[in-house]
Amino acid sequence: MTRAPLAPFPALRMRRLRQADWIRRLVRETTLTPADLIWSVVVHDGEGKVPVASMPGMSRLSIPDLAAAAREARALGIPALAVFPFIDGVHKDALGAHAADPENLVARAVAAIKDAAPEVGVICDVALDPFTDHGHDGVIENGRILNEATVERLVAQALMQARAGADVLAPSDMMDGRVGALRQALEAEGHTDVMIMSYAAKYASGFYGPYRDAIGSGKLGTGSVENPADKKTYQMDPANTNEALREVALDIAEGADMVMVKPGMPYLDIVQRVSEAFAVPTFAFQVSGEYAMLMAAAQNGWLDEERVILESLSAFKRAGAAGVLTYFAPRAARMLGA
Template identity: 80%
Template sequence: MSLPPLSAYPALRLRRLRQADWVRRLVRETVLTPADLIWSMVVHEGEGEVPVGSMPGVARLSVKQCAEAAKQAKALGIPAIAVFPHIDGAKKDAAGSLAADPNGLVCNAVKAMKDAAPEVGIMCDVALDPFTDHGHDGLIEGGRILNDATIEALVAQALVQAQAGCDILAPSDMMDGRVGALRTALEAEGLQDVMIMSYAAKYASAFYGPYREAIGSGKLGTGSVDNPGDKKTYQMDPANTEEALREVALDIAEGADMVMVKPGMPYLDIVQRVSETFKLPTFAFQVSGEYAMLMAAAQNGWIDEERAILESLGAFKRAGAAGIVTYFAPRAARLLGA
């Protein structure tokens, strides 16, 4: 049987499925909802809020305000909050000792948020950089970041967070073997239900600058041999893809329940590869620099702020992310509910 010539077929007009809002919604392949968002939040020890200059619209919140924000997250349909601390510089030391304080800022914030809105999940950053005077994620000796000694400190930090009521531990330090050590410690303490979302592919990126201001991080590269100028010996080379897959595979083998790629938009190819390769819930972090760039462009009138927020978040879902950690969470949830 011979087929009729192509000219015999009706014209292929893909625009037919774009001609009205209702049909665009009907055939939409990727849908973003408030349930896809994790609210990235910075807490401080004082009263009231302290605006972060490089992140318009973001402020450090007091513990009391964090509790109110947890109630707000529940009302907006945001399932979880990721909490990051701003620690008084005078209280920091080279070992990040305050990280393991069961009565410290993070634990107090976790308790307050869980009391205020127990239905909202709380995720805690497991890393020493907010607590060290040198700003690194690990302990330093002779200018070298110590892997195994750092893991011991991270385990102590994670256990007090879990005991305070944290639902998800999120190690962001990029030390080798830390996920396995955390999982072993949690099991030993009867905390087997606490989840681990590892920063499995965290890159040594230029996009973290505003976050360092937000948490008051120590200054890297002060000239001392004990303060390396960057984090390239433990965070990943931005040029690498296959290495990310090896990192993710190791963290899954060690007991990670979920994995994360950080930063977000410059690494959507990594998000897609990780999601497709491992079929495990894969998250992306829309980091401070991404937030700051979008807000700066919007405030200068160069882009439509609301459309850009939702388009950027939708890109993560399209790439395969199960969800996004973002400072835009409450704003985006309101826009999505509008």
């Protein structure tokens, strides 16, 4: 009996490994757990929770609510909170001087988290924009952001946060040399265990708008020479990738323990390049605009909310991120633990 010739790879069927949930879980290449999440929270100096209109489902938290969030994070297995402040206008000025006040909202927020759940890490944003009346991340003179004058103020802010008990300082300003200045100041004052998570590749992005609403940031581009229209002179050009590697290399050399790419989903290629090139803990920030887009579409019935939350977070892990800063952290952790 003559047999018909065999076709190439006659037994190859990729769908065999997809046919049931148990086998899909068994061969899954990327795993997302609550331990991969950092909960981004905005705290305010009033009572109760204040909804943020441009971020459906997200609210500014009072200090007591923040303490409750820390306890929730501990219960859910979320390792850390990243704290961002909504500062009352009475405390704002052109230099962001209140950022270094040892009794300010950030210092009290750190203390509240550590009292409520000392096992939960506290990450503090090192930047002046929540504290300046013009909304920029630095000191302005004749329409220019002054690098060295800004770094000097960032160091004072960071030292205050370290003294308050912050575990990680996360400079997000994108001034040149600020990581080295922060590390030197921390070492000189004995804060040798305080970590630096540098916003090493932070882009001048249009995805930050809802965050500015959440923290009540000053309005950019008022027409005054003292208020530049955007942050393009110090944040990165969205068209560049090699520049990101140079920025990351500099921050690692200056003493960063971890690095971050911001925004997240539009820059997954940068996350992958950075994680592969440097083999250091690389984090991504799923920023306010990403959150707002997904939530708005889900609330209109255009997307399956739970599916896209986990799918988007898994994309960061697939690209090589060690973890993700996200406003979805508690929601995702509950889904992952179900």
